[in-house]
Each structure stands twice: as C-alpha cells, then as structure tokens.
Amino acid sequence: MTEDSCACRSTDEMRQPLLAVAPASAVLAVASNHFHPWVALSPIERARCRSLHSQQDRVNFAASRALTRLLLARWAGLAPSTGIRFRWYQNCSSCRTPHGRPTLFGCRPPGVSWAYAGGMVAAAVGAGAIGVDIALTGFDDDDPRSMSPRRTAAGAAAKAGLGELADLLASRSLFSLPAGEFSDPATGVRGHVVCGGAPEAIDLFALVDTTADTPA
C-alpha cells in the first residue's frame, strides 16, 4: 500500500457523495484510456467474473468496478489513471464468500457501492455507509419485483449495511430509510442510493475530463 492509494486524506464527513450511472460498454471504453479494467480486478474478482454465465454479466461486473475506480480517483482528487491503485475486499457476513459489501483498504476510506441492471452500471462513493441499487424501466417486465422502487430502495439499504435484504423488503418502515431515488429517462435507469446527503451525479465523460492526467 502506497500513500497514493490511500483516500483518507480526502475523506470528509461533510462532503457530498458522488454517483455515476452509464452504459457498461461505455464505462469500459472510457476507463481503458486510463487503466486496464481487467488488470484492475483482483485475482478473486477475475475468477468470479470468469465464472459468470453471460457475456453481459461479465461486462457489467468489470464495468461496475471500473466506474467505482473512476469515482474514487475523483473523490481523492487524483487523475483517473490512479483509479487502478485502489484496493477493496468483499467478505459476506452471512456466507463468508467474497461477495457483498465492499470495504476499501486504507485508513478512514470512503464507502463504495456499485450496481448493474441490463447493460447499465452505477457506482457511488462517499463518506460512511453507502449503497446503490438500480433497475431498468421496461427491462424484465415479467418480473414485477425487478421494477419495484421498493426493491431498489431495499437493495440500496442492504448494501449500505442497514440490514438483510429480506428483512428490509418486509419492513414497514422501508420508506423511512434515507434512500434517495434517482432516474434517467434517457437510459431508462432508475434506482436508489443510501448515503450521507444528496449525491452529486457525475457524467461518465466529466469523470475523465481532465488535462492533468498522469500515468499511474
């Protein structure tokens, strides 16, 4: 761990969380100009990604992490290429396998969360607990649960560590949870984010719009 890979210097409880939503293919194309999205994955993540059945799932998997890295670089005030330096681990508290809520290495790191649906990915970074979940309007119309705002609100809350998904879905108090709803009619994405305050939504291309980038 080098000093550069630690985001603690910029962790500030008062800072506005960051949120980005974009097509997975665009994320991989844009991120590839700054770091290799596949190389950025940990060996465990690469194995998990390879085990996914559909190509779209594998693209979503890699893109969600790449978008998180671009947001982390922005959060830390560093060039997009430094996104490859961030490291996290996943260790589900229920089944002890490497999935679930990611925890960033470093002292006082920000919280991170990602989500995907269809070919769209979302990522969020902010101080403290954070969780994001998305759904596609018009996607999976046969499954009413996938369209339910209640489900994305519960999904975001579960990712933020506020409880188990099943308990949150069954909770009468779900809508009192601090889950902010967002939507993008252009892409058909809607979702919820749980974080400390209203997040700043950043366009994918704005995330890498810098003339100060330097090689990682």
Ligand SMILES: [Zn+2]
């Ligand atoms: Zn698990």
